[in-house]
Amino acid sequence: MNPIIEYSNTLHRQPVIDLWNRVFGYDTAHNTPSLAIDKKIEENDGLFFVALADEQLIGTLMAGYDGHRGWLYSLAVDPQQRRRGTGRALVRHGELALGERGCLKINLQIVSSNASVQGFYQALGYQVEPRISMGKVLTANIPEHLRN
Numbered sequence: 813m814n815p816i817i818e819y820s821n822t823l824h825r826q827p828v829i830d831l832w833n834r835v836f837g838y839d840t841a842h843n844t845p846s847l848a849i850d851k852k853i854e855e856n857d858g859l860f861f862v863a864l865a866d867e868q869l870i871g872t873l874m875a876g877y878d879g880h881r882g883w884l885y886s887l888a889v890d891p892q893q894r895r896r897g898t899g900r901a902l903v904r905h906g907e908l909a910l911g912e913r914g915c916l917k918i919n920l921q922i923v924s925s926n927a928s929v930q931g932f933y934q935a936l937g938y939q940v941e942p943r944i945s946m947g948k949v950l951t952a953n954i955p956e957h958l959r960n
Contacts, residue, residue, distance in 0.1 A: 827869035882910035
């Protein structure tokens with residue numbers, strides 16, 4: 813299996829940005845890869861992971877924990893590297909990291925237009941829950957040059 817290690821801004825920043833742009837195609841300012849990376853680094857929580865193959869970045873996972881609930885974010889695997897267990901390994905790595913912090917439950921969100929990934933997560937033990945996801949973008953925290 814390919815190694816999964818903690819993200820290094822010096823080594824991984826541009827490859828992560830490139831991967832996320834390729835995989836997610838972000839179109840909202842608060843999801844701009846460079847901004848998301850900067851905000852995650854500020855937290856310094858050790859919950860940002862990358863998967864490597866032959867020293868090349870092929871996958872990412874960010875996790876978060878607030879003392880009550882854990883979250884998984886930004887699971888991305890290079891399209892050329894899919895179906896080789898990298899996504900599953902990244903999720904399991906994130907689950908272990910959250911479990912080590914005492915996390916009791918992990919949540920994640922799937923963009924409704926990407927419903928096909930639902931089966932992937934269900935195979936890993938995640939269930940669709942009867943919830944409504946709500947969000948609010950705090951535009952004051954987005955650099956002016958990134959605002960739409």
